[in-house]
Amino acid sequence: MSEAPATPPTPPVPLSALLAREDLALRQIAGPSGPDVVIHGAHTSEMSDPYPYLLGGELLLTAGVHIPEAAGSDGGALRSSAAENLGDYFDDYVSRIVAAGGAALGFGLAPVHDTVPHALVAACEAYALPLLEVPPRTTFSGVARAVWQLMARARHAELRRVTEAQQSLAAAAARPDPVPSVLRQLAQRVGGRAVLYGADGAEVATAGRTPTDEVLGALAALAGVVRPATPAASTPAAAPSPTPSSATDTVGGTHLSAYALTVGQGFVLGVAAPRREPADHAIASVAAVLLSLLTGEHRSGTGAARSSALVRLLLGAEPEAVTPLLGAERWLVVRARPDAQAPDPVAASALGAALGSPLVDLAGDVVRVLLPADRAPAPQPGWTLGVSAPAGPREWPAADTQAARALARARATRTPVAHHGAGRPGLADLLPAAEAEAHAAALLAPVATNPALAETLRTWLSLHGSWDRTAVALAVHRNTVRQRIARCAALLGTDLDDPDVRMELWFALRRL
DSSP states (O other), rough: OBBOOOOHHHHHHEHHHHHHTTTTTOOESSSSOOOTOOSEEEEOOSSSOOGGGSSSEEEEESSSSOOOOGGGGSSOOOOOHHHHHHHHHHHHHHHHHHHHHHOOEEEESSSSSOOOHHHHHHHHHHOOOOOOOOOOTSOOOHHHHHHHHHHHHHHHHHHHHHHHHHHHHHHHTTTTSHHHHHHHHHHHEEEEHHEEEEESSOOOOEEOOOOOOHHHHHHHHHHHHHHHHOOGGGTTBBBBHHHOOOEEEEEETTEEEEEOOSSSTTTTEEEEEEEOOTTTTHHHHHHHHHHHHHHHHHOOHHHHHHHHHHHHHHHOHHHHGGGGGGTOSSEEEEEEEEEESSSOOOHHHHHHHHHSOOOOOEEETTEEEEEETSOOOOOOOOOOEEOOOOOOGGGGGHHHHHHHHHHHHHHHHOEEEETTTTTTGGGGGOOHHHHHHHHHHHHHHHHHHHHHHHHHHHHHTTTTOOOHHHHHTSOOOOOHHHHHHHHHHHHHOOTTTTTTHHHHHHHHHOOO
8 A cells, every 4th residue: 555656657668569669670589478568768788787777667788798708609509517607697697687677688689699698598587587689780779769769659648648538527527417427537537436435434426337345345445544534533732643645555456546635524536447557646636636626515515605695796785694605704815826837727726625715716827715714824835825814794805905915925025824914903003093094195195096106115115125025026127116116205205214204104004
C-alpha cells in the first residue's frame, strides 16, 4: 500500500515494440518476452559492473569490450579450463544488471565480437533477463533514439487519452445526474469499478464492473486510509493525525486507488481496475476534483439554498432576508491571487473547497470567496490571500474593498495571508463616525475624485513610503508611484515627509 504519485510517469515502451522495428533488425535470443516486458530508456556501458550507473528499467547496450579475452571472437571456442571462469564472470555480470533493475540487455556484434557468447546467453536465461542481438549495421545511438521515439509516441497517446477523458468527465458533471454520470464515465475510462463512499464508509454510488468481494472489501478499507477524521472525533487539545490525500494497493491482480474528496466532508472516491496505466491516476484525479465540487453541494445542501437566495435577490428581496439561506449572518470576503499563472475555474473552485465555502467568484486574475465569519482562512499553498473584517450583508461591498486592500498589502509584504484591521481598536474608534467621515472627506477632497491617486496614496502610506513595495502591490512601475505621490502632495498642498501629515492622511483614508 502506498500513496499514489502526483503525476503519472512517462509511459514505458514494450520490448516487443522495439523488436518490431524493421530498421533496427534486433533479435531476442534469450529471456522472457511478451507485453509485460517493458523498458524505460536505453543506456550504453562497457563497464564490467554497470550496477552503479543504472536507475532501473533500462535496456543496457554493450559491445562486450569488458569481456575477458578468454571468450574468443566466436564466443564459443573455449578451453575447458577457462569455460568455468567465464561462466562465473557472466553470471556475476548478469546478476548485477538484474539487481540494479535493468530490463533487458542488448549485445552488439561489432566490432569486438562476431557472435553472442554462449555463456552470456545461458546467464540471461538463468536470471530471466531478455537478451537482444544487435546486428553490426545497427548503432547503439540508433537503438536509443528508437526507444525515445517510442516513448514520445506513448506519452502523446497518454496525454491525448487524458484530454479526452477530461472532456468526457466535464460533460458528465454537467448532466442532470452528475455524480452517477461522472462515476460511469470514470469506470469506462479505466475499465473497472468506481465507487463513491460517504463519510460513514457506506457506498453512496457505484458504476462499472463488479469485482470480487475480496476486492470490494480491500477497496473499502483503502478508502478508510485516506478518509479524514470527522470533526466529532477531534478536539482542540488533540488534533487528528494527517491523512494522505490518495493511496494505492493491489489485491488479487486488481489495482486499487482511493482519493479523498471535499475537505472536511469525508467523501472518498475508490477505483478498482484490472490494470494500472500511466494516465489512469491523472484521469481519476480529474474525476476526484469534479466529485469534490459535486459532493460538497450534496453534503451541505447549499446548492438549492444558493439558487433560492439568488432568485429572491433578483426579485427584489433585501440582502438581510436571503442571507439566512446561506447559513450564516456575518461573513468574510476573501480575495486571492495565485503566485503563478492566472487562475482558472477549476483552481478557483478548488480554493473555495479548501477554504470551506462554495461561494466563489472568478474575476480576471483574482478569486473572491464569501466565507462564514466563524471560519478563519488558513494560508493556501500557491495563493496570496486578503481577508476582510466580519461583515453583514449590507456591508459586503465595503468588506470587498477591505479584502482588496489586504490582498495588496499581503502581496507587497510577501505574506500568505493579510487581515483587514488586525489588532485591537485604535484611536479612530473613539471619535464619532459622522465627524470622522466629514473630516476625511474635506481633507481628501483634492484627490478623492481621482481613484488612482487615492489608492496609490493609501497603499504607499500603508507600506511606510516604500516605492518598490507599493509598485508591486499596485502592479505599476515605481516611477508611476513617484509621480502619483508627487501629484498628491501638490494637490493636498502638504509635506508628505512629515509624520504628522502622514498620520492624519492615514486616519482620513481609513474613514472613507
